[in-house]
Amino acid sequence: MQKSRGQSRRHGRRSHRHNPWFRQHGSNERNNTRVQQSPQGSSHSDDEAPSTSSSTAGSSSVLDLPGYYFDPEKKRYFRLLPGHNNCNPLTKESIRQKEMESKRLQLLEEEDKQGKADTNSDRLFTVNDVKVGGSKYGIINLRGLKTPTLRVHMHENLYFTNRKVNAVSWASLNHLDSHILLCLMGIAETPGCATLLPASLFVSSHPAGDRPGMLCSFRIPGAWSCAWSLNIQANNCFSTGLSRRVLVTSVVTGHRQSFGTSSDVLAQQFAIMAPLLFNGCRSGEIFAIDLRCRNEGKGWKATRLLHDSAVTSVQILQEEQCLMASDMAGTIKLWDLRTTKCIRQYEGHVNEYAHLPLHVHEEEGIVVAVGQDCYTRIWSLHDAQLLRTIPSPHPTSKADIPSVAFSSRLGGFRGAPGLLMAIRQDLYCFSYS
Numbered sequence: 001m002q003k004s005r006g007q008s009r010r011h012g013r014r015s016h017r018h019n020p021w022f023r024q025h026g027s028n029e030r031n032n033t034r035v036q037q038s039p040q041g042s043s044h045s046d047d048e049a050p051s052t053s054s055s056t057a058g059s060s061s062v063l064d065l066p067g068y069y070f071d072p073e074k075k076r077y078f079r080l081l082p083g084h085n086n087c088n089p090l091t092k093e094s095i096r097q098k099e100m101e102s103k104r105l106q107l108l109e110e111e112d113k114q115g116k117a118d119t120n121s122d123r124l125f126t127v128n129d130v131k132v133g134g135s136k137y138g139i140i141n142l143r144g145l146k147t148p149t150l151r152v153h154m155h156e157n158l159y160f161t162n163r164k165v166n167a168v169s170w171a172s173l174n175h176l177d178s179h180i181l182l183c184l185m186g187i188a189e190t191p192g193c194a195t196l197l198p199a200s201l202f203v204s205s206h207p208a209g210d211r212p213g214m215l216c217s218f219r220i221p222g223a224w225s226c227a228w229s230l231n232i233q234a235n236n237c238f239s240t241g242l243s244r245r246v247l248v249t250s251v252v253t254g255h256r257q258s259f260g261t262s263s264d265v266l267a268q269q270f271a272i273m274a275p276l277l278f279n280g281c282r283s284g285e286i287f288a289i290d291l292r293c294r295n296e297g298k299g300w301k302a303t304r305l306l307h308d309s310a311v312t313s314v315q316i317l318q319e320e321q322c323l324m325a326s327d328m329a330g331t332i333k334l335w336d337l338r339t340t341k342c343i344r345q346y347e348g349h350v351n352e353y354a355h356l357p358l359h360v361h362e363e364e365g366i367v368v369a370v371g372q373d374c375y376t377r378i379w380s381l382h383d384a385q386l387l388r389t390i391p392s393p394h395p396t397s398k399a400d401i402p403s404v405a406f407s408s409r410l411g412g413f414r415g416a417p418g419l420l421m422a423i424r425q426d427l428y429c430f431s432y433s
Contacts (some may be wrong), residue, residue, distance in 0.1 A: 046048065069095055100396055107391040125168060125180050125199075139202040163187060171196055171228040173236060173251060181238055183223035187363070192221040194240055213426075218249055225267040233275035233291040241265025246289060247278060259289055259300060266355060267314045267325075274320055276302055279310030286325055286335075289336065305335050312351070313358035326358040326369060327351070332379075346379045348386050354401065363408050364417050372404050390430060394423050 064071045068077040072131035080095075125139050163184040171179040179196045186192040195217040229248075240247045241433045246268075247258040267280035275291040286305040293300035309329035316323050322343070332346035350371030359368040360381065367379040374392035379385060390400050402423040409417070418431035 046425060053366070057087070080099055092388040096160060097396075104391040104396060107389065125170065139199060141155075162421055165190075166223055167226040167230050167240075169226050169228050169238070171238065172230060181226055181228055183226045183240060185221070186221055191219055191225060193221060194218045194220045194226060194238065194249070216251065220247060220249070220255075224264055224266050225268045227277070229270040229277075230272050231270050231275060231291065234270065234277070239268050239270070239277055241268050241279060244275070248277065248289075248291070257294070267311055269314050271316055271320050276316050278316060278323060280307075280314045280327075284309055284311060284327065286311055286323070291406070303337060303340065305340055307331060307333070312355050315360040316361055317356055317360065323362050324358060324367065328355075330357065330371065332356060332367065332369065334381075334384075344384050346384045346386075348377055348379075348389075350375070354398075358402065359406055359416075361406050361408065361417075364406075366406075368404060368406055368419070370404055372398055372401060374398075374401055376404055378419075390419070390421070392423060393421075393426065393428055400424060 016215040021299065026071040030407040053181065065077055067080055069080050071076050133410065163402050164187075165182055166185055167183040169175045169181045171181040171423070173179045173196065179198055182195045182197060184193055184195060198215060201215075220240050222242055223240040224243070227239050229235070229237045229239070234248060236251045237248055238251065239248070241264070243264045244261050246261060246265055248257040248259075249255070261281060262328050263281040263283035263285060265279045265281055267336045268277065271288075276288040278286065278288050279292060280286050284307040286303075287301050288303040290300050290302045295389075305323070305325070307325060307329075309327040309331065311325055311327050315324060315325070321337055323335045323337055324332070325335065326349065329350050330349045330351040333342045334344040334346075335341070336343050347368055347371050350373040352372055354372050356370060356372070357390070360366075361368070362381065365381045366387070367381050368376065370376045374394075374396045377386060378388040380387055380388075392400070394400055400423055402421050404422075405420045407418060407420070416431055418429060421430065
């Protein structure tokens with residue numbers, strides 16, 4: 001989900017000491033259970049261990065038997081068989097899945113005690129992949145709605161029903177967030193492109209005198225990422241991250257600047273005060289492009305940082321002195337752009353290979369990320385403390401990783417902060433207690 005930036009760049013921060021999110025789940029990440037193993041020393045070959053072994057169930061420490069698993073519910077040992085034989089219901093993988101599901105259900109019970117939220121006054125642009133191929137697009141306007149009457153009305157786009165979306169960003173062409181910038185994959189003989197869709201296309205009724213804005217498309221094949229510029233040095237421009245190249249395109253004139261890179265560009269964001277475009281690459285490199293330089297010239301690479309894995313998200317903080325980045329190894333780092341040093345690292349994020357976003361909210365002083373394990377984690381921006389862990393409402397699956405969006409004003413302008421979570425066809429709200 002891509003959150004509208006309307007009213008989102010406000011200065012001022014709230015102390016986490018008064019934030020109810022700081023009162024729970026800080027230790028959940030350290031309570032993972034696992035199958036215990038020990039050196040060889042058992043000669044039992046039955047499916048169940050002798051009943052004498054089960055006498056240890058009631059004790060505080062369970063005896064480790066090689067090749068056996070102790071079930072705390074049945075209070076017995078069961079033999080572990082190797083491999084993933086479908087005829088064998090008890091393997092290490094099945095035990096791990098069972099333990100993960102048990103942990104998820106336990107956390108969900110704790111979440112139910114927190115209460116759910118009213119809804120968000122901002123808009124969300126949604127992309128819903130359909131089974132037959134392609135995508136449906138929609139804008140959720142949540143102003144004034146209350147749960148449980150929350151509804152998501154999807155509007156199928158008549159122009160690109162069979163196109164997959166690689167990247168999406170709000171674009172401010174006529175006014176703030178007037179358009180949506182989509183990077184679409186090619187299909188058959190049709191090349192990929194970047195398209196600007198007026199946000200008014202997704203509104204069932206238009207106010208008097210409000211006409212749909214400009215719709216235009218640019219042939220840009222194979223874009224991994226995109227970003228819209230609010231910088232006066234690149235007015236009415238957007239960038240696309242390609243394989244070993246960055247394109248900066250003017251919507252008004254169609255003029256393009258091309259900057260060669262050594263790797264695929266997976267994440268991008270324009271600075272607003274400084275004339276810089278920050279890029280995160282598959283190689284782990286983060287670099288900034290000086291927008292005042294010509295593409296054929298030298299010296300356009302202004303800043304260089306380095307991660308150990310592919311960078312999936314870059315977020316510039318409001319004062320533009322720091323940058324937050326996450327990568328495919330699950331590392332989240334806060335960088336000082338003046339010294340190019342890492343000043344803080346946020347532990348607990350889980351990622352192995354997925355292109356996952358990172359959400360930074362300075363007003364509330366939090367960092368939000370969803371891992372490949374389908375857990376949403378919230379950290380304190382200021383001290384990197386893990387504040388809350390929210391399990392997926394659905395059984396854990398790498399094919400159903402939730403999408404989240406945070407709002408500082410759920411339920412309207414005077415509302416409280418909260419989190420919206422989308423998974424499959426469902427939308428969930430989480431607020432302060």
